[in-house]
Amino acid sequence: MEAEASRGGLEGELIARMAKRQERRRQELLALALGVKIGCKGNLLWKPIKLLASCPQISSPVVRRSALKDTPEKLSSYEKIHNFKVHTFRGPHWCEYCANFMWGLIAQGVRCSDCGLNVHKQCSKLVPSDCQPDLRRIKKVYSCDLTTLVKAHNTTRPMVVDMCIREIELRGMKSEGLYRVSGFSEHIEDVRLAFDRDGEKADISGSAYADINIIAGALKLYLRDLPIPVITFDLYSKFIQAARLPNAESRLEAIHEGLLQLPPAHYETLRYLMAHLKRVTTFEKYNLMNAENLGIVFGPTLMQPPEQNALTTLNDMRQQKLVVQLMIEHEDVLF
Incomplete structure (x- = not known):
């Protein structure tokens, strides 16, 4: 006993x-x-x-x-590396880093495609990550690097994300199958062209596009077409491994650690999107979209394996869904 x-x-x-x-x-x-x-x-x-x-x-x-209070600090710390490409200069040119002459007849140095900085090839390795993109050099909105677009417009998030979410929350939160039902692809393409052509002046109102699924589709297309996904290639495996942890609290801790390693522009975009999707789930009675359903939709959109292997993507789909689902459900604590 x-x-x-x-x-x-x-x-x-x-x-x-x-x-x-x-x-x-x-x-x-x-x-x-x-x-x-x-x-x-x-x-x-x-x-x-x-x-x-x-x-x-x-x-x-x-x-x-x-989280909102920290936003201005994150904006000030947005760093961007220069997008240097070999360039042939017409006439005499001097390096804007070392101030020495660029010798040669062709391919004398490199030029940043985003801000126009001209330097020697060897100097390009020494230039700090202080690129300030020039709007005149940004030819498009879609398929443009997220940090580049944000710095060019001097905003915390891409205007596409802000404008689409604003429109969806204005007139689409009760739409059945929101983000799951696809809009007409040609109309979504029209929205993409409007953003590329007119930027923040693009008209995506109800008078231009009555079907809210077109705006939702345009937002998903923007996120899917980013050259570097919102959850970056470098951190993809970290988030996948976090989703595979058996303990629920350990999963959240690992996801939180991964979020802190995201570039500031990516973090702020993801934070804003998850807060929106959390609000979408409060209308589940009407739109039939809970956190799990949204995770299925946005998992492959926000996370893509760096090797772009179809088999890897297929094997990781469950983890992709779970990561987004947990970020939506615990948005108020993780961000």
């Missing part, structure tokens, strides 16, 4: 210890989302954090406000 009582006591102690460890992990994740460092100096903040962790209806707006 004493042995059984002792074993029962040990089991109870083990369960209590595991519960305490899980609670600690949950609180650490929330602290990360709030930007609070846990340590000696953070002890005074620990009680409010515990209160927020145990009260989702309070924590959600606080975390969201914290």
Whole structure:
């Protein structure tokens, strides 16, 4: 009897210890989302954090406000490498980095396609990542690098994402099968051409396109055609591995770590999109689109394997769906 009582006591102690460890992990994740460092100096903040962790209806707006507050800082840290290409200069030219003459008759140096900076080939390796794209050099909106477009327009996110989401939330949140039902491909192509031609002046209102699925399709096409996906090639495997973790809390922690490694423009675009998709799920009664369904739609759109292998994409579809589903469900904590 004493042995059984002792074993029962040990089991109870083990369960209590595991519960305490899980609670600690949950609180650490929330602290990360709030930007609070846990340590000696953070002890005074620990009680409010515990209160927020145990009260989702309070924590959600606080975390969201914290994310929005950080946006200007992220904008100022948007770095972009130069897009140098070999160039033949007509007439004498001097390197804008070392100020020395560019010798030769052809291919004397390189020029940045985005900002027009002219330098020697050897100097291009020394130039800092301070490219400031010139709008006159940006020929299109679709299929343009996300950071390039954002810096050229001096915005936190691509105008395509802002404008399409604004239009969808204005008149399409109750549309059955939103993002799942496809609009006419020729009309979606018209929207793409309008953005490429007119930029933020493109007309995507209801008078121009009554079917909201056309606008939803144009948004998906923009995200799908990015030369570097929103979840970058470099971080693709990290997110896939995170989705394969058996423990739910470990999955969230790993996804959060991956999000922090995204380039600022990609992070802000993803944050804004997930907040929108979370709002879409609140109209599930009408649009029949929950987080899982949206994950199926947006998984392959936001995540693409770097090797572009069809078999790899097929094998990873479940993980792609799960990553997006978790980001939607836990948007208020992960971002």
